[in-house]
Amino acid sequence: MSAEKKSQTMKAATAAKKLGIYLPAAPEEFRDREVSRSELAELTAAPPAWLATLRADGPHPREVVAQKLGISISGLARSGVDQALTTAEIKDLLAAPPAWLVQERATQAAVRAENARVKARNAERAARTES
Known part of the structure; x- marks a missing residue:
């Protein structure tokens, strides 16, 4: 009867800081939600095009x-x-x-x-x- 384990999440601002990006420049779908630790690890390991562009430019x-x-x-x-x-x-x-x-x-x-x-x-x- 164990409860379903919920993954830890963080605010978009925290995730942006960990990714080294400027939050207002991130896409709206990233800014307006919480990010799980597994999503953050995935973004770090295989950054999508928008993240790579933000980091570079x-x-x-x-x-x-x-x-x-x-x-x-x-x-x-x-x-x-x-x-x-x-x-x-x-x-x-x-x-x-x-x-x-x-x-x-x-x-x-x-x-x-x-x-x-x-x-x-x-x-x-x-x-x-x-x-």
């Missing part, structure tokens, strides 16, 4: 835009970029970077260097305490 969500530009999401916000960008727009920004992009990339490089320094310092401290 955009528009992309902020996380992907920031990653492609080599800056943080906070850097996008500081620069006033709050809309989704296409791959072509990102390439244009990288080809002729505006001052804000140059500054944010320098900031991101400094943060990465500091994180590496702290990680090395902590590893050195851990090695000393083990000895």
